[in-house]
Amino acid sequence: MSLAMKVERSAAIASAVGRRGYRLTGPRRAVLDVLAGAGEPMTVAAIHAALRPRRANVVSVYRTVNLLAGLGVLRLTPGVSSRQPARYELGEPFAGHHHHLVCQGCGRIEDVAGCLIPADDLARMSQRMRRTRRFRVTEHDLRLLGMCGTCEQ
Amino acid sequence: MSLAMKVERSAAIASAVGRRGYRLTGPRRAVLDVLAGAGEPMTVAAIHAALRPRRANVVSVYRTVNLLAGLGVLRLTPGVSSRQPARYELGEPFAGHHHHLVCQGCGRIEDVAGCLIPADDLARMSQRMRRTRRFRVTEHDLRLLGMCGTCEQ
DNA sequence: GTGTTTGCAAACTTTTTGCATGAGC
DNA sequence: GCTCATGCAAAAAGTTTGCAAACAC
Numbered sequence: 001m002s003l004a005m006k007v008e009r010s011a012a013i014a015s016a017v018g019r020r021g022y023r024l025t026g027p028r029r030a031v032l033d034v035l036a037g038a039g040e041p042m043t044v045a046a047i048h049a050a051l052r053p054r055r056a057n058v059v060s061v062y063r064t065v066n067l068l069a070g071l072g073v074l075r076l077t078p079g080v081s082s083r084q085p086a087r088y089e090l091g092e093p094f095a096g097h098h099h100h101l102v103c104q105g106c107g108r109i110e111d112v113a114g115c116l117i118p119a120d121d122l123a124r125m126s127q128r129m130r131r132t133r134r135f136r137v138t139e140h141d142l143r144l145l146g147m148c149g150t151c152e153q
Numbered sequence: 154m155s156l157a158m159k160v161e162r163s164a165a166i167a168s169a170v171g172r173r174g175y176r177l178t179g180p181r182r183a184v185l186d187v188l189a190g191a192g193e194p195m196t197v198a199a200i201h202a203a204l205r206p207r208r209a210n211v212v213s214v215y216r217t218v219n220l221l222a223g224l225g226v227l228r229l230t231p232g233v234s235s236r237q238p239a240r241y242e243l244g245e246p247f248a249g250h251h252h253h254l255v256c257q258g259c260g261r262i263e264d265v266a267g268c269l270i271p272a273d274d275l276a277r278m279s280q281r282m283r284r285t286r287r288f289r290v291t292e293h294d295l296r297l298l299g300m301c302g303t304c305e306q
Numbered sequence: 307g308t309g310t311t312t313g314c315a316a317a318c319t320t321t322t323t324g325c326a327t328g329a330g331c
Numbered sequence: 332g333c334t335c336a337t338g339c340a341a342a343a344a345g346t347t348t349g350c351a352a353a354c355a356c
Binding site: 178 | 311313
């Protein structure tokens with residue numbers, strides 16, 4: 001991602017937060033910086049560990065991800081097992097649409113940019129859910145589970 | 154699902170458990186019965202609440218889902234938000250391949266039987282992940298998020 | 307009879323809340 | 332100056348573990 005795009009994204013996030021009367025403070029900015037640089041969903045503990053000491057308390061990380069997830073700036077993605085807590089990543093408007101590869105060996109999650117499902121298939125399944133289940137599909141979430149190159153050996 | 158299929162499924166589960174030296178006891182059978190009758194993924198708390206009083210302690214429900222998930226009899230599916238704990242359902246060999254509708258209004262999760270992604274699309278994306286990411290896809294997990302008929306109004 | 311499984315109590319982990327202090331507009 | 336945000340401590344929720352008694356085979 002180019003520098004210009006990053007700057008633009010930061011501005012969009014600042015606007016999404018500020019528009020609703022919330023402040024983009026030091027701890028909040030620090031959490032966003034970590035997630036923007038990560039390229040994969042992170043747990044609260046991992047975010048906190050990645051912050052330089054004293055930039056934010058764990059409690060503030062919790063409050064930040066809850067607030068920002070509510071604003072749609074962050075998105076919660078499922079972990080691999082019950083032992084692993086929830087992970088957060090930038091929301092779709094900011095990170096772009098993408099899917100996840102989940103390695104069942106090591107638990108690593110990798111992003112795959114773009115959509116792997118052809119648009120007309122998506123349209124077809126949305127229409128089918130609407131007709132047969134009275135369910136209006138607005139988003140989808142595809143995870144491919146398997147083995148990464150390292151675990152395969 | 155017909156009675157004959159249910160009986161067959163119970164036998165397959167009993168075999169999967171017994172073959173590996175574990176016993177299919179009262180509490181374990183009770184948990185399986187609840188999940189087999191549910192048609193949607195359930196949290197540990199929900200499973201426990203659905204059990205008739207004194208059929209199993211919460212701790213035993215935890216131990217049971219962990220054991221059975223390890224054996225592949227149960228499968229863990231992601232909840233809707235961080236507040237909601239993990240949910241369990243029968244594993245694919247026993248429940249059949251299916252996807253989930255997740256209502257963002259009420260949090261309800263519904264099963265959709267069968268696969269919504271055309272087989273050749275799946276084959277194509279698996280091959281692509283193998284070539285470009287050295288990742289061998291063995292399973293996939295599709296969730297359609299949106300609004301159910303009740304919440305829509 | 308032997309080894310597994312259960313229930314209870316307690317520990318542990320993760321996440322939320324109350325409250326006084328401090329920072330942003 | 333007023334309000335929102337932070338840190339600390341404590342509480343609450345969710346999940347796991349140790350151990351003696353009960354159960355399955």
